[in-house]
Amino acid sequence: MAITMTPSAVERVEQLLTADPKAAWLRLAIKGGGCSGMSYVLDFVEAAGEKDKCFSFSDHVNVCVDRKSYLYVNGIEIDWKSDLITQSFVFNNPQATKTCSCGESFAV
Numbered sequence: 001m002a003i004t005m006t007p008s009a010v011e012r013v014e015q016l017l018t019a020d021p022k023a024a025w026l027r028l029a030i031k032g033g034g035c036s037g038m039s040y041v042l043d044f045v046e047a048a049g050e051k052d053k054c055f056s057f058s059d060h061v062n063v064c065v066d067r068k069s070y071l072y073v074n075g076i077e078i079d080w081k082s083d084l085i086t087q088s089f090v091f092n093n094p095q096a097t098k099t100c101s102c103g104e105s106f107a108v
Contacts, residue, residue: 002074003055003063003073003074003076003078004076004077004078005057005061005063005077005079006077006078006080008079008080008081008082009078009080009089010057010058012080012089013026013057013061014058014060017060017061022046023044023045024044024045024046024062025044025045025047025048025062025063025064026042026043026044026045026061026062026063027045027064028040028042028063028064028065028069028073028076028078029041029065029066030068030072038072040073040091042089045064048062048064049066051066051067052064052065052066052067053065053067053070063078072093072095073091073093073095074095075093075095076091076093078090078091079091079092
């Protein structure tokens, strides 16, 4: 399995990358906390780590994940939703056994 991104998520990340000239990679990680136990963290970084798992989605969108986080996000799809009320990344994680209503935290 791998990490996938929808076209709308790739387009949004491309927009965000152009706003920060130092950013070259999108880092996906998890941290303890949130309603369901673990939370997703997205951050822009200059370079991937030496032991990171790396994925490319376009000429400009590259995602890196540290090995520990990858255990929990392997198979995830990252989507971008935008409507009249909210704009946010949506994480469709097949490993999640429980998620909170806002979609930002999960349990496995």
